[in-house]
Amino acid sequence: MRPWKRRHRRPLTAAALLTLAVAPAAVPAQAGAAPDAGWVGTWTASPMAHSSDAVSTNGFTGQTVREVLHTSVGGRRLRLRLTNTFGAVPLKVGRVTVAPPDGPGGIRSDRVRTLTFGGAGSVTIPVGARTVSDPVALPVPADGDVTVSLYLPSATGPVTWHRQSMETTYVSGTGDHTGDADAAAFPTRLGSFFFVDGLDVAPATAPQGAVVTLGDSITDGDQSTVDANNRYPNYLARRENALPPGRRQAVLNAGIGANRVLNDSRLGGPKALDRFDRDVLGQTGVRDVILLEGVNDINFPWFGSEPDAQPTTPVTAGQIIAGYERLIDRAHRHGLRILIGTMTPVRGSFYYTAAGEEERQVVNRWIRGQRLADGVIDFDRVMRDPADPQRLLPAYDSGDHLHPGDSGYQAMAAAVRLDCLGPGAGSARGTDCTTARAS
Template sequence: MDWRLHASLDKGRRRLLAAALTLGAALALPCLPALGQDWHDQHWTGTWGAGPGGPPLPATTQTFTDQTLRLVVHTSIGGKRVRIRVSNEMGTTPLRIGAAHVALRAAGADIVAGSDRPLTFGGNAWVVLPPGAPALSDPVDLDVAALSDLAVSLYLPGTVGATTIHGTASQTNYVSLPGDFTAAPTFPTQRTILSWPFLTEVAVDGGSGGGGAAIVALGDSITDGTRSTPDTNNRWPDWLARRLQTVRDPVVGLNARLGVVNRGISGNRLLSNPPEGSLAGRSIQERFDRDVLATNGVRYMTLMIGINDIGNSSETNPVTATDLIAGYRQVIARAHAKGIAVYGATLTPFEGAGYYSPEKEVVRQAVNAWIRSGDAFDGVIDFDRVTRDPANPARFLPAYDSGDHLHPNDLGYQAMGNAVPLELFRSLKTGKTEMAPARQ
């Protein structure tokens, strides 16, 4: 064949091929949006959460062998759809969850008939979480009421150590006999636990009712609800959630949808990490991004932290008010950079507690004076004023003292929750969310 004819044929073939590719691309382009779901109209808001601690020492690590966990959580707001966040963020080996379900809780470990929903992760009925990683489930349709109980069931094949765990749940949770019982209406309980392994958040979507905003309560054991009565939801953030659902404050608005996500961890500190093996969580400065910024719909944050920094400080290297204030300023700056309003809570009395000293009381008073000054926070919640004994301001009011002179009892937590000014959340109005103005 003459080379000129051959070249001409090759050139024609190339033109035909190019035209075909162009036509194919043009025909394919309109279909591309159908490859993914439209998520722009979703309004996810945290309705419940817990801050994970760990990893515990091997000798104190809870283990589960081919068992199902049924974990009970109490919602703050309701929604039409639900999803969960599970975590292996404290783990050093992959975590396999063989199946996961969510349902309305009936009583104990049992669920409401017809409410069970299997959860998937990227379309799969199982998920493997790499060390240090969380995972979000796919959404499922479920009518969730505010101030109600959900049961989240996780099947753990093989032998699994609870290296990522919230240690002080003040809530009875359930461990099954061997087997996958994630869908079981009546749960075959082998034992109960007062902790939340692996589960760190439940979020709801308001659907056509619009979005909401989450308040993250960041702190230590006094936010965590230590020494409150188990299974009664008497932590102070629980009382705040009740008020937001039941008190029709005209400042906040009748249709405000404010979720309350409790990120208190017992033993937690602002500036330093606890000893190895503790479940007290990483310092606030270390866990801020994970426990605050990653919360669905976060718009507000309360910060009550520092009493463990003060109480555990050594005589040779004591923590000062200046140290704590510098730490607070860092947290405030990081929150403001993401459009989150921060409300500072004064530190409650602790005279009589095991780590109290007059010198440490001076630091607490100095910190509280700075918080009250309004120098940096967007607002102040004066828990100290509400809980102290007027006859001895360094101590809890006896009616509010759980007995250890550090933590409130149920009545004290109720007083704290009732003391949070609802006008702090005035910027959330019907159908529109705006951040409260921040002081610089």
């Protein structure tokens, strides 16, 4: 989906399985297993290869990149995952700090912690690898922010990034500014995450695991308010945090704008079938998956005219359904529950076609009737306009007739039955996991 067409723009151009490499590091929990010795993922951003713009292609040299990560659950300690999954050269990280934020781009200087990797203050991550820091004691709030500052002393080359962050990232001039209390040394503002793909915490009470939301730009939060954390997974995490401690789960956002189930693209990253192992199974403490993808597989004719264009690959409803079946099977083989969401309306958007709408309806009918996934969330039923069911309800429409706005994302999160998630969830396949108030 078209991530740059949003109300609050950030300049995108300004700026296998897991390989845990380099220093000795804590390894994320095996999928479907009990959470890793009291650890659980609280934030993630799915990594992507560089695009055509200057920042992601050229990377950084001798600069500090400061990024704000918004948590799901809180904890007493944290550990950070860094990635060079799509890098062209080994990634040298000279220093990494974490701290609570203090104003735009600022940090609490009295609570800065320097991360180590196998006891060392710097780390070099080989091409294609990622690494996890040593744990550090720092209270992390639920539904709050943690600021991460990375000093990159040598040329990074093309970056591993998450193109659409919906958060402001701050880039310095030359020098190590990881301990700077304010943003005076950070003149550049970007709208992407760089080299970070996971944050784990050790909660005060035993974590119940995590639910990973796998999807495209609707999961990624396109058109939500920048720096407000109003993506649907954020709203879902707030609902989870309101549950008793023994029931609540973390919520991890594995959405990528323009992502597809069946085909890679330069703009949308690796297809869901290829990234499932890294972006879902690789999360610490994952128990559940919510899958919401497919609309980009159907509606991609526009892609050939964009800067990062690749040839359009026509697919059928049957091929998308076959892709879903493979993802469902993979989740079950690793002991995970998986819920599947119906695709939301797109009429009035830039890539609506009558033929595409028919494909969407065919896939949605299959989703509602299948008995393979552990549950169905009927996002289409929740988000459509009763007076014109092929369109988003105006109150939920961001204005592009494709992506919800903040209120629409809140409605999506409210549609998820929480009793369908977590270790106590039922086992009947095909369960309607849409809340009654959202019907």
